[in-house]
Amino acid sequence: MTADGADDNALLSVRDLRTHIDTGDGQLHAVDGVSFDVAAGETVCLVGESGSGKSVTCESITGLVPSPPVDVVGGSATFDGEPLLGRSDRELRAVRGDRIAHVFQNPQRALDPVYTVGEQVAEPVRIHGTRTEEAPRDRAIELLRRVGIPRASERVDDYPHEFSGGMQQRVAIAIALAADPDLVIADEPTTAVDVTVQARLIDLFRELTDDGTALLLVTHDLRVTASLADRVLVMYGGTILERGPVGDVFSTPAHPYTQALFGSYGERQESDTVRPARGDVPTDGCRFRRECPHVVDACAGGDQPAFHAVEDDPTHVASCVHYAPDGDPSAIRAAAATSSPTAASSSRASSSSKTESSPDRVQSSDPTRADDTRPGVDTDE
Numbered sequence: 001m002t003a004d005g006a007d008d009n010a011l012l013s014v015r016d017l018r019t020h021i022d023t024g025d026g027q028l029h030a031v032d033g034v035s036f037d038v039a040a041g042e043t044v045c046l047v048g049e050s051g052s053g054k055s056v057t058c059e060s061i062t063g064l065v066p067s068p069p070v071d072v073v074g075g076s077a078t079f080d081g082e083p084l085l086g087r088s089d090r091e092l093r094a095v096r097g098d099r100i101a102h103v104f105q106n107p108q109r110a111l112d113p114v115y116t117v118g119e120q121v122a123e124p125v126r127i128h129g130t131r132t133e134e135a136p137r138d139r140a141i142e143l144l145r146r147v148g149i150p151r152a153s154e155r156v157d158d159y160p161h162e163f164s165g166g167m168q169q170r171v172a173i174a175i176a177l178a179a180d181p182d183l184v185i186a187d188e189p190t191t192a193v194d195v196t197v198q199a200r201l202i203d204l205f206r207e208l209t210d211d212g213t214a215l216l217l218v219t220h221d222l223r224v225t226a227s228l229a230d231r232v233l234v235m236y237g238g239t240i241l242e243r244g245p246v247g248d249v250f251s252t253p254a255h256p257y258t259q260a261l262f263g264s265y266g267e268r269q270e271s272d273t274v275r276p277a278r279g280d281v282p283t284d285g286c287r288f289r290r291e292c293p294h295v296v297d298a299c300a301g302g303d304q305p306a307f308h309a310v311e312d313d314p315t316h317v318a319s320c321v322h323y324a325p326d327g328d329p330s331a332i333r334a335a336a337a338t339s340s341p342t343a344a345s346s347s348r349a350s351s352s353s354k355t356e357s358s359p360d361r362v363q364s365s366d367p368t369r370a371d372d373t374r375p376g377v378d379t380d381e
């Protein structure tokens with residue numbers, strides 16, 4: 001890890017990414033100077049409220065934003081040493097179908113109603129091949145089974161409209177994984193499925209990263225984050241405000257926004273709604289200053305405050321003036337204990353591994369795993 005937080009071994013490296021949306025009324029800074037890395041075999045979770053810029057960040061990286069009105073106006077994205085931004089649609093399509101796979105929040109973006117699900121899962125295998133020698137149809141059936149489609153060998157010949165929304169989401173995941181991508185970018189892949197299927201998908205993603213696939217996961221579900229993430233990036237107002245190993249961020253949420261996000265998690269689960277973050281977000285100074293209980297004069301004007309180490313650990317950093325060498329974060333630190341999702345067992349949270357504690361870490365569907373409750377049974381047929 002370098003001084004600016006860059007990972008020397010990164011498979012995906014994003015620097016100062018900026019994407020603007022022409023709203024007709026002006027330019028919305030949807031992504032505003034975002035930098036991060038994802039290494040092979042690593043899971044990085046982008047968390048934040050709806051409208052914080054998570055999805056636009058992901059789709060900007062591989063040229064999926066509709067331009068106009070959405071335009072990548074600055075920064076860089078490098079995959080396996082090769083630049084992604086500025087490449088032609090044809091070149092990007094080749095990379096997306098082969099080495100980088102997207103799972104969209106809306107599965108219908110990935111599904112064609114006139115082809116069977118089996119034909120659609122098998123198509124990337126036919127075009128790009130896989131690490132195994134499986135026949136495309138056999139590979140499609142195996143993937144449908146792995147994502148939890150019951151009677152996969154029969155349902156492989158069904159059409160998307162014959163599947164529920166949750167099952168369409170699983171088919172979209174199977175299509176994304178068909179060509180053995182090196183990087184999976186998954187946008188809320190577990191939102192439309194029940195908890196049993198969610199556990200199955202989490203097992204599947206763990207198997208992928210165990211085999212060396214990199215995973216960039218967008219989610220507002222802290223339980224999924226606790227179950228899967230190696231590192232967490234907390235986004236608000238188009239920019240990253242805190243980043244660090246999942247155990248550290250969960251046990252010691254350092255940025256006032258992270259504390260607010262974690263503190264409201266239980267309420268949001270109950271109401272099943274997510275408060276949109278965008279709206280009156282300032283375009284200079286700290287983007288969170290209009291809602292921050294610790295705001296001071298130094299928070300206004302200039303750029304988003306620099307990242308500072310939270311507790312002498314350069315891997316866990318927060319973009320807040322109070323963590324600067326001459327600042328005093330004691331009031332913010334005091335609030336961390338009450339907002340931490342893992343406060344009750346923070347001493348168990350490791351700085352180098354996925355957190356083993358609350359919030360209600362998703363139970364594995366694999367009976368061999370220590371946190372298992374039951375084998376996966378599909379209830380979304």
Ligand code: SF4
Nearest residue numbers: 286289292299320321
């Ligand atoms: S920089 Fe200022 S406004 Fe931003 S989080 Fe820190 S104290 Fe709050």
